[in-house]
Amino acid sequence: MAFVQDALNEDIIDPEEYLLLYNLNKRNNLNVQYNDYNKFNLESYNDDECNTFFRRFRKEDIYRLQRALQIEDDVKCVNGLKVTGIETLCILLKRFAYPCRYIDMVPMFARPIPQLCMITNMALNYIYNGFEHLFSNCFRQPWLSPGNMERFAAAIYDSGAAIDNCWGFVDGTVRPICRPGEHQRIVYNGHKRVHSLKFQSVVTPNGLIANLFGPIEGCRHDAFMLRESNLLQQLERYAVRLNGDPLCIYGDPAYPLRVHLQAPFKGNLTQGQQDFNRSMSQARVSVEWLFRDIIENWKFVDFKKTQKIGLSAIGKIYVVCCLLTNAHTCLYGNITSKTFKLDPPALEEYFR
Incomplete structure (x- = not known):
C-alpha cells in the first residue's frame, strides 16, 4: 500500500481514487503480532493447564494420543509449512474444546491465523480419513x-x-x-x-x-x-x-x-x-x-x-x-x- 500513499502525496491521484485503491488492495488478514509470543512447547504446561486448555487430557496422555493416532513427529502442510505432530494435535484439541476464535489461539501457539486454520483442517481431515472406519x-x-x-x-x-x-x-x-x-x-x-x-x-x-x-x-x-x-x-x-x-x-x-x-x-x-x-x-x-x-x-x-x-x-x-x-x-x-x-x-x- 506504500505506492498508493506515495501517489496521493505527489498529487498523482485524488483522495477519492486513493480510497478506491486502498479498498481494493488492503490485506484481508488481520495484522496480528504473533511474533511477540513464545513458540508453543507442551512441556511448559502442567497437568492442570492441559486439563483446562485441551479438554481434560493430561499432558502424558496427549503424547499417548498422538502415538495412538499415528501422527508423525514432524508434519508438513500442503503449502510446505512444517509443524510438530504434538503441536498439530494440541491446536485441534484447543480449537474444539471451546468455541474460541483463531485469534484467541495466537498467544498460545505464536502462529498467524491462516496457519492455525490450515493446521486445524489438516488434523481434522487426517483423523477423519484415518479412523472414521x-x-x-x-x-x-x-x-x-x-x-x-x-x-x-x-x-x-x-x-x-x-x-x-x-x-x-x-x-x-x-x-x-x-x-x-x-x-x-x-x-x-x-x-x-x-x-x-x-x-x-x-x-x-x-x-x-x-x-x-x-x-x-x-x-x-x-x-x-x-x-x-x-x-x-x-x-x-x-x-x-x-x-x-x-x-x-x-x-x-x-x-x-x-x-x-x-x-x-x-x-x-x-x-x-x-x-x-x-x-x-x-x-x-x-x-x-x-x-x-x-x-x-x-x-x-x-x-x-x-x-x-x-x-x-x-x-x-x-x-x-x-x-x-x-x-x-x-x-x-x-x-x-x-x-x-x-x-x-x-x-x-x-x-x-
Whole structure:
C-alpha cells in the first residue's frame, strides 16, 4: 500500500481514487503480532493447564494420543509449512474444546491465523480419513467381538434390564446449526424447532460409541436414518452369540421391532409391559449420557453460530469429536462404563 500513499502525496491521484485503491488492495488478514509470543512447547504446561486448555487430557496422555493416532513427529502442510505432530494435535484439541476464535489461539501457539486454520483442517481431515472406519465398520473391531457382545448383554441384564440379549442402545441426536441462507426447509427439524443435522449412534455399556451414522438432514426421521445406515443388515450378520442365538440393541418407540432391534411396548399397556419399558428406559439413558459427554468435552460443536453449512465441515467435525470422546473414555472411563462396571479397551487397542 506504500505506492498508493506515495501517489496521493505527489498529487498523482485524488483522495477519492486513493480510497478506491486502498479498498481494493488492503490485506484481508488481520495484522496480528504473533511474533511477540513464545513458540508453543507442551512441556511448559502442567497437568492442570492441559486439563483446562485441551479438554481434560493430561499432558502424558496427549503424547499417548498422538502415538495412538499415528501422527508423525514432524508434519508438513500442503503449502510446505512444517509443524510438530504434538503441536498439530494440541491446536485441534484447543480449537474444539471451546468455541474460541483463531485469534484467541495466537498467544498460545505464536502462529498467524491462516496457519492455525490450515493446521486445524489438516488434523481434522487426517483423523477423519484415518479412523472414521472405526464407526462405519465397527463390527470388525476386536473389542466388539461376539464374546464381548455377550459380556455387554450380561452387564445390561445385571443392571436390571428386562431382556438378557441386549448388548447396546441406539438413538438419534439433533445437532443445531446456524440457519443456512438457502434450502432451509431441508435442515429444519420440526420436533426441536431448529435448523439441524442429525446423527445416529449405537452405544455400548463400556462407555464407547460403537457405531455412528451421519450427518443427515435435520428434517429426517430416525427410522429413515436406520434404513439409510444399513445397521439392521450389519446386526443380522454380526450380532449373534457364540452359539448362534441372536443379540439385539434397544431403541426408543420411533424404531421398528426386529429380531436384532427391540423397542418399548406401545398403546394401552399392562403392568408387566410398563415394568418392561421402565427397566429398559433406565438402562437406555446411557445414550443420553454420551451425547452430553460429547458436547461437554467439545463445546465447539454446541455453539450453533459456528456450525455453518458450506463454510465449515460441521459433519466431519462432529464425527472427529466423537472419536476424541471415545479416546477420552479409553483413557479415563465415563459414567456409563462405571455404571455397568465394564472397562473400555486401551487407547492403543481401540485405534490400532
